[in-house]
Amino acid sequence: MAGMLRIHFTPADFLRVRFARSPDPMWEAVLGLHVLTTSVDRLPARLRLWRNRARGRARQPDVRGAFRLLHDLAPSDASYWPDFLTPAESEEGLAAGLRVLRETSRARLEREMREASRHRPLPAWTRRLAAGDRTLLDDVAAAVGTVHGGLLAPDWSEVEAAGAADRAHRMEALEEGLGAVFASFTPFVWREPVLSAAYPQDVTLRLRGRGLRLVPSFFCHTRPVAIADPGLPPVVVYPLRLDxxxxxxxxxxxxxxxxxxxxxxxxxxxxxxxxxxxxxxxxxxxxxxxxxxxxxxxxxxxxxxxxxxxxxxxxxxxxxxxxxxxxxxxxxxxxx
The missing domain is CATH 1.10.10.10 (Winged helix-like DNA-binding domain superfamily/Winged helix DNA-binding domain)
Structure with missing residues (x-):
């Protein structure tokens, strides 16, 4: 059932809004896989071209194995997938994000995998991951790295260039104030103090003075994606603007x-x-x-x-x- 994502701002939040300089490598790894499993007629032209190029890379044995593992955890049609796959530290780069992923606590693994099981059936191997199997967690981190290196890296300059163009557009809008920036986000509707967009389910995100990090995504093409756990630093990934x-x-x-x-x-x-x-x-x-x-x-x-x-x-x-x-x-x- 379709819903809405509603992000509620307080005056303090406006002082803590951050715009990422470029797409995030770990978010892009997951969302790039989603593009490969999305019907072509639902993709914009730029992603159809990328999908055609990437399908051959996806047939490489190591990439194919990584694809299957991550698809079990974060399929494209999932209304929820675990937040530990996209740690906030990945804004410092892929290596930093993978290091933090490998350090995910057993309690968090159990909590987020239990939440995932509420939304869809999970394969049997994920029970070992939920129990804190460090070898499996290393495999998950390696799979993210393999997908990024095997599928995304050949086109990463294009991803970064599109991200830079999007950021320039937002900074130009900022001359008219933060409200004008929010109004420039095509998937969103800005009615102060709430930023909203179509979402797989109804989600209300109350920032409560923590601010918000907005991250452009080359592979996110239909609607934004938000960190699910309200206790984590608020992050929203949005489809970048590309004419x-x-x-x-x-x-x-x-x-x-x-x-x-x-x-x-x-x-x-x-x-x-x-x-x-x-x-x-x-x-x-x-x-x-x-x-x-x-x-x-x-x-x-x-x-x-x-x-x-x-x-x-x-x-x-x-x-x-x-x-x-x-x-x-x-x-x-x-x-x-």
């Missing part, structure tokens, strides 16, 4: 300016990469990538530095500025 046609026009504008492959190289450096990493990401010869990097570096768009045996490349402020302006230009009415 499909806008992204196509932006890539086309960049290609016209720099040439198709050079534009692809520049875009790939939303995340710092080595020459080989860019070549692998784009399926281009390393020698070709090296030539494009030289041109971009000479233009002041890319900076390179040696790190041990490798040379890493990243966008300079000028490079990021260029991408930002292209994004603004193609988004203005009347521009082509």
């Amino acid at each position: 499909e046609s806008h992204a196509v026009h932006e890539n086309a504008a960049l290609a016209r300016l720099l040439g198709a492959n050079r534009a692809r190289v520049l875009t790939a450096l939303a995340t710092t990469r080595t020459t080989g990493g860019v070549a692998m990401r784009l399926a281009l010869p390393a020698s070709s990538v090296s030539g494009h990097l030289t041109v971009l570096r000479n233009a002041g768009l890319v900076a390179s530095e040696r790190a041990g045996m490798y040379v890493t490349h990243r966008l300079t402020p000028r490079g990021r500025h260029l991408l930002g302006h292209l994004q603004e230009d193609v988004g203005r009415p009347g521009r082509r």
Whole structure:
């Protein structure tokens, strides 16, 4: 039965709202699996493309095993899945999140697995996890890491770039106040002091001065997802804002300016990469990538530095500025 998520703010909560800088790796691992098990006709175009690319990766034996294990704990049609899979510490990175997951207490495992069993039948092996089996808990953590590395990592620069664009949009709205930011969240309706959205069931989240951390998600596409336990720090993951046609026009504008492959190289450096990493990401010869990097570096768009045996490349402020302006230009009415 469809319900509503209602988030109640107090004046103190407005002072403690935080916007994550990028999508969270552990939330994305779970939500990425959900995309693979969701009917294609329910997905936006960008996720249909990702799903087509990722299905081949999902057939790798280690990824397939990790997929099955996590699907038992957090299937896409579940109205509840355990909060220990997405610890708050993962905002510091995947390694920090996996470390905390492995340290989940037996009491919490038992409590959250019992709650999951109230919503759906669970496979027999989960009873050992609920009893605090540390080997199984390590397996769960390893499965999250495998899914992230095997399914998401090849496209993580795209995920981060989309997250950065979403954050820029929210910060622009912030010029009109926090209420304007809340009004910019498409899945939500803002009627002060309550932020609400469609949800699998009726849930009321009273912040009571604790504030709220809002996390954009590339793979969350229909409705937000909130931490279920009211005793944990409040976190809501929401579908990031991405204009499909806008992204196509932006890539086309960049290609016209720099040439198709050079534009692809520049875009790939939303995340710092080595020459080989860019070549692998784009399926281009390393020698070709090296030539494009030289041109971009000479233009002041890319900076390179040696790190041990490798040379890493990243966008300079000028490079990021260029991408930002292209994004603004193609988004203005009347521009082509």
